[in-house]
Amino acid sequence: MAAPTAATSANLDESVPFARTLHDSIREVHDRAHHSAYMDALLDGRLSLDDYAQLAAQYYFIYQALEQASDAMIGDPVGGPFVIDELRRMPALRADLEFLLGPDWAERVRPVESTTAYVRRLHAVAFDWPGGYVAHHYTRYLGDLAGGQVVHSLLRKTYGVQGPGALFYDFSTLGSPSAFRTRYRGLLNTAGWDAAERERIIAETLTAFELNIDVLTDLAETVVPATSR
Secondary structure: OOOOOOOOOOOOOOOOOHHHHHHHHOHHHHHHHHOOHHHHHHHOOOOOHHHHHHHHHHHHHHHHHHHHHHHHHOOOOOOHHHOOHHHOOHHHHHHHHHHHHOOOHHHHOOOOHHHHHHHHHHHHHOOOOHHHHHHHHHHHHHHHHOOHHHHHHHHHHHHOOOOOOOHHHOOHHHOOHHHHHHHHHHHHHHOOOOHHHHHHHHHHHHHHHHHHHHHHHHHHHHHOOHHHO
């Protein structure tokens, strides 16, 4: 995993809302994740539905750890407000995997090496450090609400999958996505982190994106033809 870079306290302007600083800090790594070989092949319609199921299977392990971290953060004064039950993805992932892989899916799915590393990092930083929890929470859920909707549309238009198989991307219980993102930015802006903690959170968010890229890279090695990478 490439070492992330982050803003330093010398150039972190605390007068700028943290949500804006965080968004700007991850722009480059976000673009790399979106244009990975796996995502390019998926969005071009060059993968099979089973190839997509391999990504859903990795999400199962990642979200299992992330939502266990949510359970650990419920009573925390800083992390607790980010525990939003409507965001939880595990019930949807279980239904999707049963549709995509069959009733024995739980015996069939395995984490790739990078997913194991991702889960290990979540256990290291997201269960007892609120800033670490928020860094990974932001990376995953805000991405699902934004870029993930492109995949949701792809599943419907290219593979004819609606409902089970694509429930992971259904956030209808949140209401307006725009209103929710405004609410979420408010949580980021009012959490009370000082410059040093904001710096740590940005660095961990970059790490989270790199971990995600590593998972996509591992999947590409399995499902994307070498000539297309």
